[in-house]
Amino acid sequence: MKKIYSKILLAGLLTGGLVSCDKELDLAPTDVLIEKTVFSDVATAESALADVYFKLALASVGPTHIIADASLGHVGLKEGNSYSNYYSGDLIATDFNVEGIWTKYYEAINVANVFIDKVPEFATYNEDIQKQHMAEARFNRAYAYHMLLSYYGHGALxxxxxxxxxxxxxxPYNGYNEEDQLARSSNDEVYGQIISDLELAIQDLPEIYSDKLTTRVRATKNTARALLSRVYLYMRDYQKSLDMSNRVLASSEYKLDADLLNLFPLNTAGTSSEFSDEVIFGFPFSGNGGNHQFGLHGIYYYNKYQWADAGFISSMDENDKRRTELIYEGNPAITDPVTRLEETTFKFNNPDGRDDIIVIRLAEIMLNKAEALVQINGVNAASVSLLNEIKTRSGLPEVNESDFASKEALLNEIYHERYLETVFEGRARFDFIRTGRPLKDPNLTEDQKTFPIPLREIDLSGGILEQNPGY
Incomplete structure (x- = not known):
């Protein structure tokens, strides 16, 4: 597939046509003709699949990404900033981002549903490629549901x-029909669907693609296993998280990068994507040929709309390379007296916001394994060894088993290391909630840590969708 994020205008044909047939002439409906044309041929089917990935990417960046970090103290924000509601307890069901995150992920789910539904009906190309394409769509659907559940599932974390x-x-969504409105399934049922999609996907996804970049921007067997490693950890199924982590770590395709500045390189041009060997899955927003339209959906830490909190920076070990190499001045053109002296993360350093977005990388899987092993076996050498690999990469001294008097002590060290390692990568909120640590406002209730269901969706469902407690 050439540049998987080339803009593809398939919105109309992927949501169903609006033109009915002429019964006297017995003509096929327009939407059927379009779907048959799109999904019958491998080239046009791949274009449709590109739209599935594209919609997932757009749902996953911008506010979706930033809120997960802005919920904690490491992100600096101006007084009265637009993100305060997500950590102050003042969130309401009509909030713009509450509705936007929900809508964008369900749009991604819908195009995946169309693909899964229509390829078996209309495809005439190689059956193995058909299966691979549907497996990729299932991975996308699973990721979208996982993110939605992390934000909106009451008690899911x-x-x-x-x-x-x-x-x-x-x-596929075929227009509003009152009788088709769905109630909310339980967290367990949604997790079950996510797992089912990923397990089915693993059967038909390739091990790798023909080049390194494609292997990191299209789903593979290990991409799905890596996501399962995260999902099972969130579910507290530590043995299965460990099993999936081991499968990924057994691959020779991924390596912990010795150089943080190779993992997060200087990206002033923003015109090519070259993911490190550590990256398992990501969105290549830099590889858009200089097209700024995707930058509108980027991450804006470089521009100091959000920055690295000074207290957080000073709390890091002064020798930690994640402090000395991955925190910097940022855009010197920002002259706002509130932000001009603030430092920010080097993980997003493109001045136009056209940075590649790393979704899953090997360091996370190593920490998943370390955490799962401690939950199963208590203090153990393997977990300490994995922890030390992350620490030494960042220039920190190693720790020993004897440094930890209890399971909880080692878990807390792993939690802290995960925080420092993946900070600004759009998951910190979920990790803090699932491990029982407070968000930026320690007084938030458990109900307030879950997003409300958008009021618009409840109204459209005729009340079938039940609101989360506390809203």
């Missing part, structure tokens, strides 16, 4: 499997 989850839309 704290082990409440019977809590209110999400409406499981698994068929």
């Amino acid at each position: 704290t082990g409440n499997m019977e809590g209110l989850g999400l409406p499981l839309q698994l068929e």
